[in-house]
Structure formats: structure tokens, C-alpha cells
Amino acid sequence: MSKYYCLIAGLPDITLDDSRLTYSVADFRNELSDILTRKDKKLIDLFFLKFDNKNLISQLKNPDQEMDPRGSITYDESHALYQALKEEEAIPKNNRIPPYFTDFFRMYLESEAKGDAATISWEDRLAALYYAYAMKCGNQFVSDWFELNLNINNMLTAITCRKHGLDKSQYIVGNNNVAEALRTSNARDFGLGDDIEYLPALQHIAEESDLMLREKKIDTLKWNWLEEQTFFKTFDIESVFAYMLKLEMIERWVGLDKETGEKTFREIVGAMKKGSENALEEFKRNNEK
Template sequence: MSKYYYLVAGLPELTLEDSKLSYTVADFRTELYPALSEDDKRLIDLFYLQFDNANVLKLLKDKDAAIDPRGNYSAEELTEYISLLKEGGEVSDRVFPSYLSVFISEYVNLSAEDGFLHEDRLAALYYAYAMKCKNKFVSAWFGFNLVINNVLVALTARKFKMDVAPLIVGDTEVCEALRTSGARDFGLGGEVEWLEQLVKISETEELVEREKKIDRLRWNWMEETTFFDYFTVERLFVFLLQLEMIERWISLDKEKGSQLFRSIIAALKDEVRIPAEFR
């Protein structure tokens, strides 16, 4: 296992309350990434694949769309792979993640489905791919997030009397319990140790405050899980995750958060039938 004494020692201290940054996710890619071992680069790539996911969706809808430069692949590379897969060809998983090839092929054949379902399918494939990685922390991180996202979605769906099953992403035992259980805790009381905490978070009415609580849960989990990882790639991965959280919060002030909340509620009212008492 590679040790990164100088890299980790040189990283700035981060807290979720930071209001400005002298370092960004993009900076990490250009400055620190070259110093990593090849195996550790592949681990860090899993973090940056989230941007590739969004870029692939954009380019499938519009081949001339501007993409997020933080991804692992350039617009030219993605366009080339998409074209090849559309024509029935194959792309080696040595140069392009297999789950993205699967998704692009499915997208071409199931283009009648709406974008929301496409995003869910891509998320499910991404999580499954990342959770198979051999690094225990990175695999656990993606599993942890999958549970958080699905539990919160399930709780919200129940609140608005919506069908939970089609909203759950992934194919794990927890996912299956969320889809099928009628129990108050979905039968997960002994399976998900922070279930009650998630229930309390889901009851928070103010969207920005709720998101902050979710990120605080994530932040604490990362710190506790990597407490003894001092100069390892796990610590670098945590730094990236925390950096991304802070970047997001700096860009999302309370007014923007309120606007986001109103737009989400408006979209929900348009797309699903929410009982009048919850509107």
C-alpha cells in the first residue's frame, strides 16, 4: 500500500463550515493526481466518474453540449465512445468503465424512457461498479451513500403516499427491503445503524438545513471510518469528498437553497399526485 506522507501533510485542514477555499477538486486532479500510484489513480478515478456520468447524459441528449471538465474523459473521447457503442461496437473496459458502456447501449435501445429514469439507471450501475472495488473504504463509502439516498427517498415517498419501489436505486438487500417492506423501519432497524438519524433528518422541513444535516452525517462517517488512515489513499479520497461538499455549500447560499426547494416542489406537483394536505 502506497503512503503519501508529503501529499497528506501538505493538504489544508477542512471543515464543513468553511466559507472559502484556496483549493478545489479540479486543483487536486492537476496537482496531486500525477504523484499517485497507478492503482490509487484508479481509485481516485471512481470519485471523478460522477462528472463523467453527467457528461455522458448531456452528450447523449446533445452531442455538442458543453461538459464538466472535472471528468476523467474529454468531450472528444466520450463522443468517440458513444458513437462506437451506438453503432454496435465495443469499447475495452481497460479504457472506459464497463458500466458506462452498458448504460450507453441501453440508452440507445430504450430512448423512449424519460431522462429521470435514465439518471436512476446510470446511478444504479455506477454504485454497483464502485462498490465492487477492492478498497474496503471506497467500496463502503459508495454503499453508505446508496443506503442514505434510498432511505431518504423511501421516507419521502411514504410521506407523500407514493409508491416506493420504482424510486429505489440499486439491487442490494437493503434496496429490496425498502421496495417491499411495509414495516415502519422497513425491517432495517438492526441493519442500518443510523436509520433513526435519517428519519429525524427526513422530518426537517427546511431543505438547506436538511441537506446540511445529511452532509454532516456523511462527514462524520468519513472521519470515523478513516480515523487510523493517516497517509493513505483513503485519506486523499476523504479529502476530495470533503472538498466537494464545501465547494457545493459555498455555491449554494440560503436564498439559492430556497429557490431550489421551490423548484423541486413545483416539479413534484407536476409529476406526481401529492395529497392536498402536503402541498
């Protein structure tokens, strides 16, 4: 296993409450390009697929929408795959496009053909495919990180559905043990009390009505998890990966202020998924009649 003594030793200390960045997450990626082994670089690339996911969803809504430069897959590349699947032609070879893009487009085209109204948003469907793909990366820490995010999003969704009387099984994504428990259990802790140590903290966070404060608490939970999981991996790729994740958290907060409003925060709050929000609004309207 590669060690990155000089890199880690030279990184400035950061905290979630930092109000300015030494460099962006994109700058950090560029710095790593000549330092990491090929195997470790693939783990970094795996993280940046989240921005390609964002671009893909944006392109489905509006092909002319500006793309997030942190993604690396171009519109032409993803559109070529989409068209090939739509026309049932040979899939173009492109090593930069992950296989779950193909699964997503097939799901999307099938839904279009049937005229199905999606209960789960397309953002969440793509995220579920992304998490499943990332959890097979071969690095236990990185795999656990993506599963942590899947679990947090699903648990907050289940709590929200329960609060508003919605069928939670219609909104949970993924197929791991936590997802299955959330779909089927009616227990207060969804039968996960002995398995998910952060569940009580998450239940408390779910009660927070201030979206900004709630998002900050979720990031704090994740930050503390990163600290604990890398405590004995100080100079390994796990610490490099964790530092990048922390940079991205700070970058989001530095780029947001109170004037961005609730709309912006709803876009980044994993718990309040888009599909769930629409259903909750419909639920409220029906109960006001």
C-alpha cells in the first residue's frame, strides 16, 4: 500500500467552520495527479463522478444548461450513449463513461416508453446506481463512505415519510441491508438500533426544522466519521480521500450564504429528496382540503 508522507504532512489543517479555502477541490485533484499511484487515482476519479451525475441530470432537463467543470464526461459523450441505446445500436466504446450510465439510460428510456410517473426522482435513481457502483471499488474505506451516504439519505427519507404518513418503501433506493430494513420495518428504529450507531443522532437531526442548521449537522456527522475512520491511516490514500471530502464540504459552505435561500439548500440536503418533496407537498394540499 502506497504511503503519502510528504503530501499529508504538507496539507494545511482545515475545519468545517473555515470561511475560506486554501484551494478548491478541483485544485486538490490537480495537485494529486502527479503524486498518486494509478490505482489510488481511480479512487479520486470515482468521487468526481458525482459531478458527471449532476451534469447528466442537468442535460436531461436542458441540453443547453452550463455543465459543472468538475465533471469530465462531455455532453457529446453521454448523448452518444443515450442515442445508441434509444436507437438500439451498438454502444460506443468509451472508458471514461461508467457502466451505471448505461443502466440509468435504459431505465430512463423504459420509463419514457411506458409513460410511467416516477415516484423516486431521477436524481435519486442515478445516485443509487452510483453508490452501488462505488461500493464495489475494492477499497473498504471508500466503499464504506459511499454506503454511509446511501444510508443517511435513506434513513432521513424514511423518517420524513413516517412523519407525513407516506409509504416509505416507494422512496427508499438501493438494495443493501439498511435499505431493505427501512422498507419493511415499522419499528421506531427500523430494526437498525443494534447495527447503525449513528441512528439516534440522525433521528435528532431529522427533527431540526432549520434546513441550514440541519445540513450543517449532517456534514458534522460525516466529518466526525471521516476523522474516526482515518485515525490509524494517517499517510494512506484513505486520508487523502478524506481530506478531499472535507475540502468539498467546506467549498459548498463557503459558496453559500443566507441570501441563497431555502431553494438552494433543498437542492443539497440529501434527506429532503426531490421526489419526496413533491409528494409531501401533495400530501399537505390534500389534507388542507
